[in-house]
Amino acid sequence: MKTFVLTLALMxxxxxxxxxxVIQEVTSPGGIKAWLVEEPTxxxxxxxxxxxxxxxxxxxxxxxxxxxxxxxxxEGAAGMDARxxxxxxxxxAARLSFDVGDDTVAVSASFLTETQDEAVRLLRAALxxxxxxxxxxxxxxxxxxxxxxxxxxxxxxxxxxxxxxxxFGDHPYGSPYEGTEASVAALTRDDIVAAHRAALARDRVYVxxxxxxxxxxxxxxxxxxLSDLPQTGAPMPQPVEVVTEGGVTVIPFDTxxxxxxxxxxxxxxxxxxxxxxxxMNEILGGSGFEARLMEEVREKRGLTYGVYSxxxxxxxxxxxxxxxxxxxxxxxxxxxxxxxxxERMARDAVGEAELERAKTYLTGAYPLRFDSNRAIARxxxxxxxxxxxxxxxxxxxxxxxxxxxxxxRRVAAELVRPEALHFVVVGQPVGLEGGVIGQ
Amino acid sequence: MLRMSALLGICVLSLLTAPAGAKxxxxxxxxxxxxxxxxxVIEDHRAPVVVHMVWYRAGSAxxxxxxxxxxxxxxxxxxxxxxxxEPGEFSKTVAENGGSDNAFTSLDYTGYFQRVAAxxxxxxxxxxxxxxxxxxxxxxxxxxxREVIIEERNQRVENNPGALFREQRNAALYMNHPYGTPxxxxxxxxxxxxLDDALAFYRQYYAPNxxxxxxxxxxxxDGVRALxxxxxxxxxxxxxxxxxxxxxxxxxxxxxxxxxxDPRVAQPYVTRSYLAPERDPGAQETAAxxxxxxxxxxxxxxxxxxxxxxxxxxxxxxxxxxYDATSLxxxxxxxxxxxxxxxxxxxxxxxxxRVIAEFLDTGIDAAQLERIKFQIKAQQIYARDDIDxxxxxxxxxxTSGLTIADVQAWPDVLQAVTEEDILAAARQVxxxxxxxxxxxxxxxxxxxxx
Numbered sequence: 001m002k003t004f005v006l007t008l009a010l011m012x013x014x015x016x017x018x019x020x021x022v023i024q025e026v027t028s029p030g031g032i033k034a035w036l037v038e039e040p041t042x043x044x045x046x047x048x049x050x051x052x053x054x055x056x057x058x059x060x061x062x063x064x065x066x067x068x069x070x071x072x073x074x075e076g077a078a079g080m081d082a083r084x085x086x087x088x089x090x091x092x093a094a095r096l097s098f099d100v101g102d103d104t105v106a107v108s109a110s111f112l113t114e115t116q117d118e119a120v121r122l123l124r125a126a127l128x129x130x131x132x133x134x135x136x137x138x139x140x141x142x143x144x145x146x147x148x149x150x151x152x153x154x155x156x157x158x159x160x161x162x163x164x165x166x167x168f169g170d171h172p173y174g175s176p177y178e179g180t181e182a183s184v185a186a187l188t189r190d191d192i193v194a195a196h197r198a199a200l201a202r203d204r205v206y207v208x209x210x211x212x213x214x215x216x217x218x219x220x221x222x223x224x225x226l227s228d229l230p231q232t233g234a235p236m237p238q239p240v241e242v243v244t245e246g247g248v249t250v251i252p253f254d255t256x257x258x259x260x261x262x263x264x265x266x267x268x269x270x271x272x273x274x275x276x277x278x279x280m281n282e283i284l285g286g287s288g289f290e291a292r293l294m295e296e297v298r299e300k301r302g303l304t305y306g307v308y309s310x311x312x313x314x315x316x317x318x319x320x321x322x323x324x325x326x327x328x329x330x331x332x333x334x335x336x337x338x339x340x341x342x343e344r345m346a347r348d349a350v351g352e353a354e355l356e357r358a359k360t361y362l363t364g365a366y367p368l369r370f371d372s373n374r375a376i377a378r379x380x381x382x383x384x385x386x387x388x389x390x391x392x393x394x395x396x397x398x399x400x401x402x403x404x405x406x407x408x409r410r411v412a413a414e415l416v417r418p419e420a421l422h423f424v425v426v427g428q429p430v431g432l433e434g435g436v437i438g439q
Numbered sequence: 440m441l442r443m444s445a446l447l448g449i450c451v452l453s454l455l456t457a458p459a460g461a462k463x464x465x466x467x468x469x470x471x472x473x474x475x476x477x478x479x480v481i482e483d484h485r486a487p488v489v490v491h492m493v494w495y496r497a498g499s500a501x502x503x504x505x506x507x508x509x510x511x512x513x514x515x516x517x518x519x520x521x522x523x524x525e526p527g528e529f530s531k532t533v534a535e536n537g538g539s540d541n542a543f544t545s546l547d548y549t550g551y552f553q554r555v556a557a558x559x560x561x562x563x564x565x566x567x568x569x570x571x572x573x574x575x576x577x578x579x580x581x582x583x584x585r586e587v588i589i590e591e592r593n594q595r596v597e598n599n600p601g602a603l604f605r606e607q608r609n610a611a612l613y614m615n616h617p618y619g620t621p622x623x624x625x626x627x628x629x630x631x632x633x634l635d636d637a638l639a640f641y642r643q644y645y646a647p648n649x650x651x652x653x654x655x656x657x658x659x660x661d662g663v664r665a666l667x668x669x670x671x672x673x674x675x676x677x678x679x680x681x682x683x684x685x686x687x688x689x690x691x692x693x694x695x696x697x698x699x700x701d702p703r704v705a706q707p708y709v710t711r712s713y714l715a716p717e718r719d720p721g722a723q724e725t726a727a728x729x730x731x732x733x734x735x736x737x738x739x740x741x742x743x744x745x746x747x748x749x750x751x752x753x754x755x756x757x758x759x760x761x762y763d764a765t766s767l768x769x770x771x772x773x774x775x776x777x778x779x780x781x782x783x784x785x786x787x788x789x790x791x792x793r794v795i796a797e798f799l800d801t802g803i804d805a806a807q808l809e810r811i812k813f814q815i816k817a818q819q820i821y822a823r824d825d826i827d828x829x830x831x832x833x834x835x836x837x838t839s840g841l842t843i844a845d846v847q848a849w850p851d852v853l854q855a856v857t858e859e860d861i862l863a864a865a866r867q868v869x870x871x872x873x874x875x876x877x878x879x880x881x882x883x884x885x886x887x888x889x
Contacts, residue, residue: 039485041485042820042823042824043820044820044821044824046824082740082750083740083741083746083750086739086740086741087741087806087810090739090741090810090811090813090814091810091813092813093813093814093816093817093818095821110821112817112820139749139750139753142756142779142780143756143757145780146706146756146757146777149705149706150705150706151705152705153702153703153704153705154703154705155598254702254703255597255598255703256593256597256598257590257593257594257597257598259598287539288530288534288539289518289527289530289531289534290527290530290531290534295527298587299526299527299583300583301583301586302582302583302584302585302586302587302590303586303590304587304590305587305588305590305591305593305594305595306594325590325593325594325598326590327589327590327593330590357531357534357535360534360535360536360537361534361535361537362537363537364535364536364537364538364556365537365538365539366537367486367487367488367556368486368488368537368538368554368555368556370486371485371486371488371656371826372485372486372824372825372826373824374824374825
């Protein structure tokens, strides 16, 4: 078998010849698929792997197992102890990082062309043959427990955890993926081995690479790296419907600035109106200084340093959320202003000029994202997780440009629901009516 | 002032690995406009993107006493309109061109940047030049924006006991020098900042002869020079700009110790900060030795503190060392130990001191030093993938008293450091009379006794 390559030249920005980027769809001799942008200017490669499932694959009663497992991947493997593994990575200046989220285990690697083979051997050892030594397990467990305890006194973490618990209850999304003090303390080595077997499998891996490597070489690399992983992992969790009631939940916490997390149900990434929803959110609570929430809450009233809203299309649930922080005696006004903006968007949607401005920004900013190997590799793996094809890069801006005020009106009426908008506020808020739950 | 008419075309960073060096290095060019504005161009033609930055040699440490936070406050106000731009119009225009913009304030500098398509560079320069000299703000902008910076302080500092602890620690370390004052400002002084305070700082420091222009991305030096001369060239230099001369530290005669208690602290820890020399123009050797010392002691899994305290004695869940080499005046070298459950802060501190003493006795593992130096070489390759970071490296250095030659010499200076240099620098810096030891802890008195 040879490495199979499908090449697609994509004009980004369609302005200059330099803006051309070629995405190759690579299939290794062993059948592993990846997207590649070959860019030999700098002698290194950025490699991104994503395993779908992530912390949501924690078995019942084993909350925190996937997180602890991922934390142990670089703590010894294939005959090396933690120190030996770290020395080997340092000696070739390979940068390996392992991360976990609700829906994925993320592996990011950068390695020099000249030390590529050693880097791949090391990464393979971590992914396929982690040792999970008892000593390393106890050391990393202590670090996780320290972080879990710190989160219990951090207003941002308290707000997120309370919001998730309210929405998702016993579903894995309903609790922090680090686990609780009790659940982490109870995890055994067998639990970690089981979590590894459940999360890192070939049936759920997505791969991208950008940098100084050919399609042939990437094919060989992928087989060396991944072919010894099990074919299948644990089944995915069930989808969960998001239901909220409008209102405020206050969690008393002695700190000068209240932190609020707010939201309700969102929109699936595959929904035909997702583009319209994305642009609408850019206008309501996007990251620029021009978004309505920034304008009304920060620029006009000085109530906060930052306020944002964002669509959160998880794999098994969809949320529309936001976050803000204001001094305890000002958070009530902040909440009122955000509610009013939510109502205005649901009622009046957006104007022609506003939509045009958002489109100009979003379409102009898109090609600027592809400015480094690291960024390109991350974008390509993200597209695969979203079930997109490489052509998306060329059609994305046209689809945004085609949106009309009516599209946004339709999506605003469906998506933006002031009556369901719920705030969880952590602090000592003054003048906020709402249910109080103890800490 | 700085006046150089010759074009200094320099190809930087001779990479030490031969095959790597052959593949096209980062291209850096610099020149100075007639009005004294220094310009650095970093070429990267992989994507049609440009980062445009203006850095002022003015940070919080240049503020007059009593108006702490005014440098950062002014940074916010620069988005509030000029004689030609409405409040918010700057960022709006950047966004309408598909770009993003922001700004940052530090002890020694204030910087403004935009990231846009390379063909919009001229527009960015036009607007940035405009707000260098034509700021126009009203009293109502002041009041609203002052609320914003106070909320920023709430978010970054008041809501975070670790940040409050760092503020108190810096204030204890610097007895006279303005580095002891927080960049964002002391709250009671922020609350009274007014328009005159902001404008006084603006008129003194915002001028082309106090600024560094950095353009990184898909541009050519000639193209940047033409646009810079068009937009920044006509701005008048400030003839009254004096060399930056901050008040100096007196002799430090007494070790300082502090305990900060806050009920929001779940995980106590101990830190030790020593006053330490920084990189000086043409004399970066000691700072290079201290940079490597921080790596040897606390840079990752195989470092001395990590191995001794996390792996062997298992008295810590985390241990590290910190040193910020790039600074106009004396900087600090820091150690931190986060004790394991059941270990008191006193025990953690004693363990830290034991490991440092043993380290000074036994010296450095040659293999570890070799690995660190190889990683520094590799960093020069990885760094070329990130033009924002490259641009910041130059901006940070040039506003901290260093020259482009210093930036370009730095990797070689680091490679030349020996074990003896590192140990000598450590012995020089680890002087308890020039240090602050801080305990951050919850208000539960029993936890110390565990």
